[in-house]
Amino acid sequence: MDFASFFSKNLPYLLAGISVGGQYALIAIGYTMVYGILRLINFAHGDIFMVAGLLMIYSTTVFPLWVSIPLTIVVTVILGMMVEKVAYKPLRSAPRMSVMISAIGVSYLLQNLALYVTGGLAKPYPAIPGISATVTIGPATTKWVTIITPFLTLLLVVLLMQLINHTKIGMAMRAVANDFETSRLMGIQVDAVISMTFIIGSFLAAVGSLLYFSNYPSVVPTSGAMPGLKAFVAAVFGGIGSIPGAVIGAFIIGISENIIKGAGWTTFSDAFTFALLIVVLLVKPTGLFGEGAKDKV
Amino acid sequence: MNKDKMINGIISAILLALLFGLVVLLDHTLPTTGIAMTVLQKCCIYSLVAVSMNLLNGFTGLFSLGQAGFMLLGAYTYGILTIPVDARPSVYQYFDGGIVQFSVPFWVGILAAGCVAALFAWLIGLPVLRLKSDYLAIATLGFAEILRAFCQWDKLGGLTNGSNMLRKYPSFNTLLFPFTVSVICIAVIVLLINSSYGRAFKAIRDDEVAAEAMGINLAHHKRMSFCISSFFAGIGGALLAMFQTTVQASAFKTNMTYEILLVVVIGGLGSVTGSIIATFLFYLCSEWWLRFLDSEIMIGAFKVPLLRPGFRKVVFSIVIMVIVLFARKGIMGDREFSVAAVRRWFGKHRSSGSEGKEEKA
Numbered sequence: 107m108d109f110a111s112f113f114s115k116n117l118p119y120l121l122a123g124i125s126v127g128g129q130y131a132l133i134a135i136g137y138t139m140v141y142g143i144l145r146l147i148n149f150a151h152g153d154i155f156m157v158a159g160l161l162m163i164y165s166t167t168v169f170p171l172w173v174s175i176p177l178t179i180v181v182t183v184i185l186g187m188m189v190e191k192v193a194y195k196p197l198r199s200a201p202r203m204s205v206m207i208s209a210i211g212v213s214y215l216l217q218n219l220a221l222y223v224t225g226g227l228a229k230p231y232p233a234i235p236g237i238s239a240t241v242t243i244g245p246a247t248t249k250w251v252t253i254i255t256p257f258l259t260l261l262l263v264v265l266l267m268q269l270i271n272h273t274k275i276g277m278a279m280r281a282v283a284n285d286f287e288t289s290r291l292m293g294i295q296v297d298a299v300i301s302m303t304f305i306i307g308s309f310l311a312a313v314g315s316l317l318y319f320s321n322y323p324s325v326v327p328t329s330g331a332m333p334g335l336k337a338f339v340a341a342v343f344g345g346i347g348s349i350p351g352a353v354i355g356a357f358i359i360g361i362s363e364n365i366i367k368g369a370g371w372t373t374f375s376d377a378f379t380f381a382l383l384i385v386v387l388l389v390k391p392t393g394l395f396g397e398g399a400k401d402k403v
Numbered sequence: 404m405n406k407d408k409m410i411n412g413i414i415s416a417i418l419l420a421l422l423f424g425l426v427v428l429l430d431h432t433l434p435t436t437g438i439a440m441t442v443l444q445k446c447c448i449y450s451l452v453a454v455s456m457n458l459l460n461g462f463t464g465l466f467s468l469g470q471a472g473f474m475l476l477g478a479y480t481y482g483i484l485t486i487p488v489d490a491r492p493s494v495y496q497y498f499d500g501g502i503v504q505f506s507v508p509f510w511v512g513i514l515a516a517g518c519v520a521a522l523f524a525w526l527i528g529l530p531v532l533r534l535k536s537d538y539l540a541i542a543t544l545g546f547a548e549i550l551r552a553f554c555q556w557d558k559l560g561g562l563t564n565g566s567n568m569l570r571k572y573p574s575f576n577t578l579l580f581p582f583t584v585s586v587i588c589i590a591v592i593v594l595l596i597n598s599s600y601g602r603a604f605k606a607i608r609d610d611e612v613a614a615e616a617m618g619i620n621l622a623h624h625k626r627m628s629f630c631i632s633s634f635f636a637g638i639g640g641a642l643l644a645m646f647q648t649t650v651q652a653s654a655f656k657t658n659m660t661y662e663i664l665l666v667v668v669i670g671g672l673g674s675v676t677g678s679i680i681a682t683f684l685f686y687l688c689s690e691w692w693l694r695f696l697d698s699e700i701m702i703g704a705f706k707v708p709l710l711r712p713g714f715r716k717v718v719f720s721i722v723i724m725v726i727v728l729f730a731r732k733g734i735m736g737d738r739e740f741s742v743a744a745v746r747r748w749f750g751k752h753r754s755s756g757s758e759g760k761e762e763k764a
Contacts, residue, residue, distance in 0.1 A: 147537050210661050211727045215720035222713035377552035380545030388530050
């Protein structure tokens with residue numbers, strides 16, 4: 107098979123991959139920032155992403171779109187902050203495993219709450235004008251969201267990098283990620299920095315959910331689990347704590363997963379992600395762009 | 404002192420015998436398909452799974468999230484090996500009757516389930532056990548997902564029946580059977596924990612560096628704990644397959660592992676009896692006693708608010724969060740319920756003398 111025909115055959119999958127990759131990237135940033143600062147795999151992050159999807163569904167039934175989109179984002183951010191205040195902050199001096207168990211508990215709670223609220227029915231996701239319309243590129247037909255996602259993702263990442271590298275709160279974040287105790291001694295408000303991390307993470311997860319669920323017909327309470335885990339793998343792959351790493355990792359995972367689906371191996375598209383995770387952990391545990399870490403292996 | 408020990412042993416044996424008697428009695432009085440029977444059977448099975456997970460997470464300090472994967476292996480091994488030959492064409496209808504053309508007695512199937520799970524644990528452990536804490540957790544979780552994908556792969560359909568369910572294998576309809584198997588397995592785990600190996604596991608949990616300095620071979624003991632835990636998770640999976648009468652890979656998701664982990668945490672990481680008590684409390688409440696939370700109740704003309712399907716699980720998750728946040732040690736911490744402990748307790752509180760009858764297995 108020559109390249110041109112391979113390309114045209116795989117173009118739909120490639121496009122889908124780039125799009126999903128961008129959506130994973132937005133979730134992965136939340137994982138990588140929280141892990142960088144708290145050394146915690148925030149298992150509830152995927153469920154916050156799912157809740158953002160449900161919030162959008164419920165708010166569009168009451169409000170017009172221009173109210174419900176900001177409302178969804180604001181409520182998701184508040185939820186993310188509350189989870190940190192209620193479930194992680196009291197355990198700051200506890201062993202790391204306790205915090206992780208707490209995160210699993212929050213995930214269980216959010217899923218069960220979603221199950222209760224939705225009554226176990228799959229809720230159809232509203233069409234968002236502009237991004238839910240279809241578009242044809244060469245041999246592939248797709249939705250506008252596929253085209254918009256990578257650009258929006260890159261824009262948000264560039265803004266985030268500006269925030270982290272050129273503002274006071276960004277400098278505080280870098281300091282806390284580098285050395286928790288010392289930065290506290292230097293007078294940095296560690297709790298405020300952590301809250302800020304969760305705000306940014308939840309904001310990006312909410313934007314990601316708007317893009318991600320526009321590609322799917324409906325949201326169920328377990329919708330967030332798998333994208334969440336994959337985004338985490340992307341964060342590990344790129345080097346945990348590194349934002350560009352997480353973004354590149356997410357694009358690689360999104361594209362490979364869809365190429366695998368295109369090759370007729372759909373059963374293994376999820377398994378591939380985890381196989382990649384295990385290989386990365388064993389061969390290069392610091393990931394593509396991670397700094398040398400002390401306690402991974 | 405020795406006499407004391409003997410008395411404790413005798414009382415424990417009597418309690419266990421009474422429990423067996425009770426189980427036999429329940430078998431004869433409860434309707435076989437009633438909710439009480441089903442829930443008690445489930446409790447017995449999940450007790451074993453919870454204790455096996457506790458052996459790894461609570462006693463050895465290896466934070467693994469692969470339990471559902473090993474249960475899946477156990478359930479599939481049992482199903483594949485024990486489906487009667489004449490039932491195979493109808494079960495494997497899309498795969499020409501499957502490639503396994505023999506079947507073994509159920510007890511061989513159960514043992515094989517454990518062995519296959521342990522074998523895979525050994526293989527997975529080779530790379531994975533070098534990782535620590537949360538990286539170990541996420542890697543074992545990943546392996547569980549990979550195993551699930553393989554079980555659903557249609558190229559292996561002759562063996563696993565692809566994404567279709569396995570059925571028509573021998574199952575049980577008594578309480579005595581899962582109870583007996585669980586008691587035997589848990590007894591083996593308790594003996595292991597109280598042996599020198601068990602002390603080595605606890606030493607690794609408390610301080611790896613110190614344990615290594617004392618001459619404990621870390622890699623060897625971690626691998627051993629991982630394999631043994633998976634062996635019993637595999638047996639638990641086989642029992643679960645028998646209990647459900649059908650088995651399908653799509654049911655063994657990470658949520659299953661999370662639920663078992665939360666049960667273990669509620670009981671107390673590092674307490675076998677804690678895990679058993681928590682399992683019974685958890686499943687009795689969630690599947691039976693608190694079922695009313697899921698149905699709408701009218702008191703006169705007043706409709707009790709909030710009660711509708713799903714509310715039970717919400718209440719449950721909130722209770723779990725409260726335990727995780729405010730009672731981090733769980734019900735038992737790392738203590739054990741035993742006759743000796745109860746007698747000591749009574750000795751201390753002879754004047755106040757309240758009752759402390761609890762289940763002992």
